[in-house]
Amino acid sequence: MIVFEEFEAKTGGRLDTLDITDEVRDTVTASGVRRRSVLVFSPHTTCCVIISTPGARMYEVLQQTMDAIAPDGDYYAHDDLDIRTENLVEDEPANAPAHIVHAFMGKTSECIPIIDGAAALGDGQRVLFVELDSSRPRRYCIQVLGE
Amino acid sequence: MIVFEEFEAKTGGRLDTLDITDEVRDTVTASGVRRRSVLVFSPHTTCCVIISTPGARMYEVLQQTMDAIAPDGDYYAHDDLDIRTENLVEDEPANAPAHIVHAFMGKTSECIPIIDGAAALGDGQRVLFVELDSSRPRRYCIQVLGE
Amino acid sequence: MIVFEEFEAKTGGRLDTLDITDEVRDTVTASGVRRRSVLVFSPHTTCCVIISTPGARMYEVLQQTMDAIAPDGDYYAHDDLDIRTENLVEDEPANAPAHIVHAFMGKTSECIPIIDGAAALGDGQRVLFVELDSSRPRRYCIQVLGE
Numbered sequence: 001m002i003v004f005e006e007f008e009a010k011t012g013g014r015l016d017t018l019d020i021t022d023e024v025r026d027t028v029t030a031s032g033v034r035r036r037s038v039l040v041f042s043p044h045t046t047c048c049v050i051i052s053t054p055g056a057r058m059y060e061v062l063q064q065t066m067d068a069i070a071p072d073g074d075y076y077a078h079d080d081l082d083i084r085t086e087n088l089v090e091d092e093p094a095n096a097p098a099h100i101v102h103a104f105m106g107k108t109s110e111c112i113p114i115i116d117g118a119a120a121l122g123d124g125q126r127v128l129f130v131e132l133d134s135s136r137p138r139r140y141c142i143q144v145l146g147e
Numbered sequence: 148m149i150v151f152e153e154f155e156a157k158t159g160g161r162l163d164t165l166d167i168t169d170e171v172r173d174t175v176t177a178s179g180v181r182r183r184s185v186l187v188f189s190p191h192t193t194c195c196v197i198i199s200t201p202g203a204r205m206y207e208v209l210q211q212t213m214d215a216i217a218p219d220g221d222y223y224a225h226d227d228l229d230i231r232t233e234n235l236v237e238d239e240p241a242n243a244p245a246h247i248v249h250a251f252m253g254k255t256s257e258c259i260p261i262i263d264g265a266a267a268l269g270d271g272q273r274v275l276f277v278e279l280d281s282s283r284p285r286r287y288c289i290q291v292l293g294e
Numbered sequence: 295m296i297v298f299e300e301f302e303a304k305t306g307g308r309l310d311t312l313d314i315t316d317e318v319r320d321t322v323t324a325s326g327v328r329r330r331s332v333l334v335f336s337p338h339t340t341c342c343v344i345i346s347t348p349g350a351r352m353y354e355v356l357q358q359t360m361d362a363i364a365p366d367g368d369y370y371a372h373d374d375l376d377i378r379t380e381n382l383v384e385d386e387p388a389n390a391p392a393h394i395v396h397a398f399m400g401k402t403s404e405c406i407p408i409i410d411g412a413a414a415l416g417d418g419q420r421v422l423f424v425e426l427d428s429s430r431p432r433r434y435c436i437q438v439l440g441e
Contacts, residue, residue: 036149045346045418107404109345111256112188113186113290115151120190122192123190141414145331147149183439184439257402258335260435267435269433272337
């Protein structure tokens with residue numbers, strides 16, 4: 001049994017964190033799968049999937065750390081369109097910090113065991129979909145595998 | 148064929164690293180599965196799974212880097228109970244650095260191919276379960292999938 | 295259906311990034327699998343798998359960030375063979391920065407859903423195999439699971 005669902009949402013800006021745990025749990029329940037695993041996947045280069053604790057304080061510490069690793073005001077050759085000629089898209093945004101943080105924080109996929117018909121998340125674990133760039137429409141994928 | 152095993156252990160403190168490679172190998176062998184994959188999963192928000200090289204020197208470099216990214220003495224709004232009102236638990240520990248490092252280092256899951264009845268780890272690769280908070284009882288999950 | 299392929303390549307030096315997306319796509323197509331998932335796995339402790347955007351500018355920002363977190367000139371006990379006695383190999387290289395960055399950036403595995411016979415990568419997503427140490431022969435594994 002394979003169930004694949006794609007969800008759409010508009011993120012609210014950099015480090016906006018969507019708690020998609022309910023979508024994960026509901027997709028598992030609706031599938032009727034009793035055991036195996038569920039895969040959560042981000043089809044974007046500047047969003048990531050994290051299994052962690054949400055909340056405004058978490059936002060602050062992530063912001064603080066992102067500022068330390070990839071400060072917004074710094075010079076990034078990635079964003080210097082005078083010298084950059086590769087992989088350009090129209091209206092190329094200045095988003096080097098998003099790419100840096102994605103490389104460091106970024107998991108594109110997380111896999112969770114399914115036990116007795118439910119995702120085996122521990123106490124306090126929530127599945128988060130994190131925007132690393134600016135507000136925009138995004139998609140995230142939930143795939144249930146099992147029997 | 149699906150085999151799910153949960154192990155319990157008490158970690159020795161921040162950055163204590165349990166080498167759980169033998170548990171992974173033994174669970175694969177006991178399952179009789181010849182091929183597909185094994186999923187290693189942490190059901191905690193401040194522990195992570197890393198496939199890397201263990202050893203006291205590795206501990207030191209991780210400690211050094213953690214100190215650079217999330218120093219213990221810093222002010223973290225996450226840990227300021229005068230202003231924080233979300234997600235509080237009894238005896239809330241001051242563990243913002245653990246959450247920050249989890250977001251950066253943290254993989255909750257790793258998936259390893261099984262070839263010819265064994266996890267296909269490369270030379271020197273060990274499966275590590277890393278404590279990012281303080282010493283406490285923990286669990287880790289090993290799920291073998293295959294035929 | 296399980297198809298497991300192992301590829302060999304010589305990397306060009308630290309932060310050399312091999313774009314292995316075509317190998318992933320070709321392995322999925324050749325397998326005939328229409329749906330389920332493909333696992334990309336690095337059997338090395340100082341290489342990692344990242345799903346991101348390649349390019350020379352990305353290399354620069356990663357280099358800049360790696361320099362901030364684990365500067366080459368720093369003292370690392372991991373590399374001090376006067377005091378280190380664990381896990382030594384012949385001609386032990388001075389590669390503590392590679393291990394540090396692996397712990398932070400490093401995913402050993404990424405899992406991608408297969409939909410309608412193709413890996414469901416989003417716009418701009420490429421599968422990258424990143425060298426964190428120096429130039430050497432390496433292997434990477436692609437495992438297709440499905441029906």
